[in-house]
Amino acid sequence: MRSKKSPTVYKKKLLSTVKDFFQYWKKSDQQLLEEVLDGFKFDVMKEGDKHFAIIGESKFEIKSKKSSAIGIFLANIPYFVYGEGQLIWDLPEKVAEIQRSAIKLIEFPCLRHVTTLETYLILEMGLRSLYTTWLGDVTTIKYKDHKVKVKHPTYRRLKLYLRKKGWSIYKVKVNGEVFPFSQGSLLTWASKFIRDERADLAIRLAINVRNLLAHGELEWELYPTLESIKSSSFLVAMMFSNLKLRKS
Structure with missing residues (x-):
């Protein structure tokens, strides 16, 4: 039944x-x-x-x-x-x-x-991989007077790199955009690809x-x-x- x-x-x-x-x-x-x-x-x-x-x-x-x-x-x-x-x-x-x-x-x-x-x-x-794909083969990180190019970047690698540097996550720019360090900010970043x-x-x-x-x-x-x-x-x-x- x-x-x-x-x-x-x-x-x-x-x-x-x-x-x-x-x-x-x-x-x-x-x-x-x-x-x-x-x-x-x-x-x-x-x-x-x-x-x-x-x-x-x-x-x-x-x-x-x-x-x-x-x-x-x-x-x-x-x-x-x-x-x-x-x-x-x-x-x-x-x-x-x-x-x-x-x-x-x-x-x-x-x-x-x-x-x-x-x-x-x-x-x-999927979100993390989406960000990694968006980064491309080479990405540029800017923080104050620092400018660093990273080859074959991934979301995880960039997050670890920034944490080790101790840079303010609010002032770091990756490919011209603020880096989505937290899960909430990553969701916000990804919203433009959801529609x-x-x-x-x-x-x-x-x-x-x-x-x-x-x-x-x-x-x-x-x-x-x-x-x-x-x-x-x-x-x-x-x-x-x-x-x-x-x-x-």
């Missing part, structure tokens, strides 16, 4: 939950998140005394209909906020490697928190959940799916596509 839960059943609780922890909140998020939650729904199938949730082509056991909603949403933010995606492999190897890892982890229900973290790491590594407000919200919210997971601060039972991995992959591919368009 299959049933659908009305989105209004979850909206108030989910909205309150997200606002309690969402670090990268924007003024426009309130209305957009309400629209997202108005459309949030999933099928529930009962087989004997067990309940199974169905999202796209994924089917997984849940403890109860009511208690699973928050965990289902938080573990599948790219899918529910942005929409359906697909696995894209024409991405930087580090991103593709994380995708492969996340897909393997899906098979182990006991590792759902790790799977969710790995899925959202696709987005975080879609739902995609922007999905990436910011998913990365915020990833941060909570990395510090063991997420209290809900999570239910990640392949659909979330597909949407994450597609979002990263979209950013790289927009980067290429801006460069052409």
Whole structure:
């Protein structure tokens, strides 16, 4: 027997939950998140005394209909906020490697928190790789009277270099722009390659959940799916596509 839960059943609780922890909140998020939650729904199938949730082509056991909603949403933010995606492999190897890892982890229900973290790491590594690609083969760093050229730069290498130098992160310019030293500033920098407000919200919210997971601060039972991995992959591919368009 299959049933659908009305989105209004979850909206108030989910909205309150997200606002309690969402670090990268924007003024426009309130209305957009309400629209997202108005459309949030999933099928529930009962087989004997067990309940199974169905999202796209994924089917997984849940403890109860009511208690699973928050965990289902938080573990599948790219899918529910942005929409359906697909696995894209024409991405930087580090991103593709994380995708492969996340897909393997899906098979182990006991590792759902790790799977969710790995899925959202696709987005975080996607942002870092996007910045590295934007830098090009040679980049110029300027700080006061200092001017340094760095060959084959990466986001990680530049961050370590600036930290070792002890230069003020607010006064350093990389290729003429302020270096996005923090995760929040990197998200802001990447926004010009996102363009879609739902995609922007999905990436910011998913990365915020990833941060909570990395510090063991997420209290809900999570239910990640392949659909979330597909949407994450597609979002990263979209950013790289927009980067290429801006460069052409």
